[in-house]
Amino acid sequence: MPELSSVPPHQPWTAPRAAGPIRSTLRLPGSxxxxxxxxxxxxxxxxxxxxxxxxxxxxxxxxxxxxxxxxxxxxxxxxxxxxxxxxxxxxxxxxxxxxxxxxxxxxxxxxxxxxxxxxxxxxxxxxxxxxxxxxxxxxxxxxxxxxxxxxxxxxxxxxxxxxxxxxxxxxxxxxxxxxxxxxxxxxxxxxxxxxxxxxxxxxxxxxxxxxxxxxxxxxxxxxxxxxxxxxxxxxxxxxxxxxIEPDLSGALPFFAAALVTGGTVTLADWPAQSAQPVGQLIELIEQLGGSATVDADGLTVRGTGTVHGVTVDLRQVSEFTPVLAALAALADAPSRLTGVAHIRGHETDRLAALAAELTGLGAAVTELPDGLEIAPKPLHGAVFRTYDDHRMAHAAAVLGLAVPGVELTDVACTAKTLPEFPALWSAVAAGN
Missing domain, CATH: 3.65.10.10 (Enolpyruvate transferase domain)
Known part of the structure; x- marks a missing residue:
C-alpha cells in the first residue's frame, strides 16, 4: 500500500555556483x-x-x-x-x-x-x-x-x-x-x-x-x-x-544549466516519439541561443554561455515559465514572457512571486496581467523565497549557477516532483 506523504519540512539551501561549463548525462525519473x-x-x-x-x-x-x-x-x-x-x-x-x-x-x-x-x-x-x-x-x-x-x-x-x-x-x-x-x-x-x-x-x-x-x-x-x-x-x-518517459519539465533546469554555463546536458533514455512538448522545448532552446538534438544518446542541449532575450507566448508550456524567467534575468537583452495568466493559480501566484524574487536579486521586472517583462541588470545574492513551489526552487537554482549567494528559503519543496533534486543539482554544478 502506498504511504501518505506529509508536508516536507522547510530546508534552507544556498544554490551552488557552477564550477565551469556543465557536461552531464542525466537519467531522471519519469514524467x-x-x-x-x-x-x-x-x-x-x-x-x-x-x-x-x-x-x-x-x-x-x-x-x-x-x-x-x-x-x-x-x-x-x-x-x-x-x-x-x-x-x-x-x-x-x-x-x-x-x-x-x-x-x-x-x-x-x-x-x-x-x-x-x-x-x-x-x-x-x-x-x-x-x-x-x-x-x-x-x-x-x-x-x-x-x-x-x-x-x-x-x-x-x-x-x-x-x-x-x-x-x-x-x-x-x-x-x-x-x-x-x-x-x-x-x-x-x-x-x-x-x-x-x-x-x-x-x-x-x-x-x-x-x-x-x-x-x-x-x-x-x-x-x-x-x-x-x-x-x-x-x-x-x-x-x-x-x-513512463523521463520528465521533460523536471529536466528543464538542467538544460538551462547548459545554456548558462556553455555546457552540454543530455537527458538519457529519451523516446523517439514523445507525449510531452519536446518540439516546443527545442524551439525555445534555439531562441535562447542554444541547440537541442534528439538521437540515440537521448535529448541533448548545448549552450554557448550567452543567453539571448526572447519574446514568447508560453500558454502551451506554462510549466517552463519560472526557469525561463530565471534565464531571462541572465540574458543579454530584455525578454517578454506572456500567455500565462493561469499560473497565478498554481502552487502560488507564480507571476507575482517571480517578479518579487527576481527584483530582489537586482533584475528589472514588470508584472503583466498574463506574464512578465524582464530587463537584465547586474544581479547580486539575496534570499530567494520559494513559496512551497518546486518550480520556484528550480528557478533559484539556475540563477545560483551564475550569481553567488542565492539563498533559497526552502529546497525541500522540490520533493513534489524530484526528491533527489538538491543532491543531483549540487553534483552537476560541481562537475560530477
Missing part, C-alpha cells in the same frame, strides 16, 4: 504528468496493469494513496514497476491531495464511481487553487459534491457507484486539468462524456493531448476532431503496463 494519468487509467481498468519506471515523488505517491484509499490495489515499493489491481471503488474515505493539481482535479470524477462519500483536502495553499469549474461540470454530469464556500477544497464527493455522464461545458482557461479531469474517468460513465471548452484561452493543450493519447492506448474511443471539443464513448479500459 509526473504521465505517471498520474497512468495510475488513474490503471485503477479504472478491467484487468491488472502497472506503471513502469514511474516518478516516485510527493505528488505521485499521494495520487497512488488516494486511489488505494478508494479500494485500488497499488504497490509503490519498487522503482521499476508499480503494479495496479483494479477493484470496486468505495467510501467513506479521505484523499490527501497535498498541493497537487492532478489529484484534486483527476480524482473527484473517480470518486463519483465509488460507493460512498469521499472527502478531499490538502495543504493550506491547495485550498486557493482553482477547482470550481471542474466541480460544476461534474455536478452537471450527475455527481453530488459539497465544496467550501470558495468553490474549492475541502470537498466531499457523494459517490453512488455510477455517473450518468453526458454533455458538459467547462471554462478551462485557468487549468487544462479541468478537461483532463472530466475525460480520464469518462469511459466508465454510463453515457460517456462530451466536453466543450468555453473559455477564450486553453492553456497547456499538450497535456490534454497526452490525456487523449493515453485514453486511446487504454482502449477508449475518443473523438477530438472538433476544436475545443472532446467526446469519450462509454466502454472498458484495458489493463496494461505503462512505460
Amino acid at each position: 509526473k504528468s504521465m505517471t498520474a494519468r497512468a495510475l488513474v487509467l490503471s485503477a479504472l481498468g478491467t484487468t491488472p496493469g502497472g506503471v513502469v519506471r514511474p516518478l516516485r515523488a510527493r505528488d505521485t505517491t499521494l495520487m497512488a494513496a488516494g486511489l488505494a484509499a478508494m479500494g485500488t490495489g497499488i504497490e509503490t515499493g519498487s522503482a521499476q514497476r508499480w503494479p495496479v489491481v483494479p477493484a470496486a471503488l468505495h467510501g467513506p474515505t479521505h484523499v490527501d491531495v497535498g498541493l497537487a493539481g492532478t489529484i484534486m482535479r483527476f480524482l473527484p470524477a473517480v470518486a463519483g464511481l465509488a460507493d460512498g462519500p469521499v472527502t478531499f483536502d490538502g495543504d493550506p495553499q491547495a485550498r486557493a487553487r482553482p477547482l470550481g469549474p471542474l466541480l460544476d461540470g461534474l455536478r452537471h454530469l450527475g455527481l453530488r459534491i459539497d465544496a467550501a464556500p470558495t468553490g474549492g477544497l475541502p470537498i466531499t464527493v457523494h459517490g453512488t457507484g455510477q455517473v450518468p455522464g453526458g454533455a458538459v461545458e467547462v471554462d478551462a482557461s485557468k487549468s487544462s486539468q479541468f478537461v483532463s479531469g472530466l475525460l480520464l474517468a469518462a469511459p466508465r460513465f454510463t453515457g460517456g462524456v462530451l466536453v466543450r471548452h468555453t473559455g477564450a484561452v486553453l492553456p497547456s493543450a499538450p497535456h490534454i493531448a497526452m490525456t487523449v493519447e493515453m485514453l486511446r492506448a487504454a482502449g477508449a474511443v475518443v473523438d477530438d476532431s472538433v476544436p475545443r471539443t472532446w467526446r469519450v464513448e462509454p466502454g472498458e479500459l484495458r489493463g496494461r503496463d505503462w512505460p
